[in-house]
Amino acid sequence: MRLSTYFLPLLRENPTEAQIVSHRLMLRSGMIRQSSAGIYSWLPFGLRVLRKIENIVRDEQNRAGAQELLMPTIQPAELWRESGRYDDYGDEMLRIRDRHERDMLYGPTNEELITDIFRQNIKSYRDLPKNLYHIQWKFRDEVRPRFGVMRGREFLMKDAYSFDLDLAGARRSYNKMFLAYLRTFARLGLKAIPMRADTGPIGGDLSHEFIILADTGESQVYCDKAWLNTDILSSNVEYDGDLQPFFQRWTALYAATEEKHDVANSPIPAADLLAARGIEVGQIFYLGTKYSRPMNAVVAGPDGEQIVAEMGCYGIGVSRLTGAIIEASHDDSGIIWPESVAPFHAGLINLRAGDSASTAAADGLYAALLKAGIDALYDDRAESPGVKFAAMDLIGLPWQLVVGPRSLQRGVVEVKNRRSGQREDMTAEAAINRLRAGL
RNA sequence: CGGGGCGUAGCUCAGCCUGGUAGAGCGCCAGCUUUGGGAGCUGGAAGUCGGAGGUUCGAAUCCUCUCGCCCCGACCA
Structure with missing residues (x-):
């Protein structure tokens, strides 16, 4: 699912009626x-x-x-x-x-x-x-x-x-x-x-x-x-x-x-x-x-x-x-969703939606994820990096994949585990294998 | 059902005391500049101030009634 078309109304602030x-x-x-x-x-x-x-x-x-x-x-x-x-x-x-x-x-x-x-x-x-x-x-x-x-x-x-x-x-x-x-x-x-x-x-x-x-x-x-x-x-x-x-x-x-x-x-x-x-x-x-x-x-x-x-x-x-x-x-x-109930297995962030190389890499990875049977939410919006990171943390998908100019230069994608916070660089193939292991 | 609190823009809130016809930040729309942890500038749209009645020349503001929501307690998957 592409976030640009998904109905996901996020709130930046806490509504007053919600206490817990x-x-x-x-x-x-x-x-x-x-x-x-x-x-x-x-x-x-x-x-x-x-x-x-x-x-x-x-x-x-x-x-x-x-x-x-x-x-x-x-x-x-x-x-x-x-x-x-x-x-x-x-x-x-x-x-x-x-x-x-x-x-x-x-x-x-x-x-x-x-x-x-x-x-x-x-x-x-x-x-x-x-x-x-x-x-x-x-x-x-x-x-x-x-x-x-x-x-x-x-x-x-x-x-x-x-x-x-x-x-x-x-x-x-x-x-x-x-x-x-x-x-x-x-x-x-x-x-x-x-x-x-x-x-x-x-x-x-x-x-x-x-x-x-x-x-x-x-x-x-x-x-x-x-x-x-x-x-x-x-x-x-x-x-x-x-x-x-x-x-x-x-x-x-x-x-x-x-x-x-x-x-x-x-x-x-x-x-x-x-x-x-x-x-x-x-x-x-x-x-x-x-x-x-x-x-x-x-x-x-x-x-x-x-x-x-x-x-x-x-x-x-x-x-x-x-x-x-x-x-x-x-x-x-x-939120930190347990894998068994996570609404999507992974979130994919394209950090630079306006950059053709970054977008091409993210689009490709998204297609590969779907092909591998991994239910992914793809943040393809033209938002600033901070907004995307914060949104992805908020919605709590177990894995986050980050594609951007920096990672592209190194030929990797960044894989973050939401629960541990651990980040790791790996190839797209390795990332997909890592995610499939958790299914 | 007892006690307390709150209803003003999508969200968070200011204005109310002391009446003079509505504001901020964020979000949204447009443009430009940005781009690795909630960016900047410019311009714009957006609220019958929960509702009804009353007082008044004039009510978001004062009074009465009413509806809704939240919190504490008693009750419950």
Whole structure:
């Protein structure tokens, strides 16, 4: 993509409404624009990141045996009356009425709808287990949206729902998602610590939140300091095997959210305890029959008896992750994208757009990059060098390639790694090989 | 929902106290000169001062109401 034609509205200064770094950088780098409180448009650059995150989440869900479907954003109130949540949910639920005066709502979550789909279509124990998920926009009418996409009213969430015959099966489904989440966040370049969590209004009695430690986080959390030096699982998982040992390994070190931590009776010595702020990027719940029983989601057992499905639900805040990744990976100059979610793999700067030799060399390198399968953003604008360097640092692509009179004279291109800041001169071929190695 | 703050050009802000009909820097457009870490000069475009009502000869400025946004707290993927 040539920057001269790309829609990338960069801001030189920090908008006053943005207080935390991820919000500022998302606005400045032209990723998002606010439409009203807690509701954002995703511009091309931001959407690229959102889609990359979404695809990693999807890939890991599929590997763990979950099946993707897509449920609507608008739901009928009746289903929520069945579960009893139509009255319980309160003002956070956006309620609307259609032209026939029917009560509808913009879905804040999908337990009711998925349970309805399940009960209409699954009738036999032979069809279990099932884990169904979708990645869809949700709306929660937060009293106080803030921090950009970190706490928006409209947000993109992956929510999965498991159905099992019994507690052992539900436990197994829970463990699969637990491990899938560890892998997902690791692939996103994040250290997300699984913490014992309160189940809240969703219900159930087994739950973990996945937390990224960050000063700007909204959650107060407590964990063993050893987590700081622990690399989270990224190896392959055999989902058909016994997952309980994995679960035990990744919950052996203490970690709990504020609601689950008893400050007066900490289970680990104060010297080992880290009290910190964190960003919740995912949460998983064992639900039991909280929804399946009132909504009569039952299957026939081997002896013809009616068995109420055991459920679990598993959420990842996809749009929130965009902000969380930036919170975890930036410096004073701007964003530093992990390679796995970078909107472009590399940025190419032609330092002297008015110079024919420099432009010819940069054009050639750009063509070679595309041919090599490297998604590059080519700054071919007639701007001064400083402007281009600053813009490239701001938008945080993992690699920067610089072509200009100086490098041309030496017959090289300059390759800069955004994260380390290291610069190296090399031939165009060597540069392409270097970049391909990271794909 | 309690407490606080802010709405003036695309962005950051000044002007408001003490009323006289709107400014700066950056950005944008044109031209020239520049060119390795947010260049210089010249010229130009751009704001019904969030909205409504009131006071006044006259309101960005004073008064009332209202809408929007942000921050702290309580609540939450």
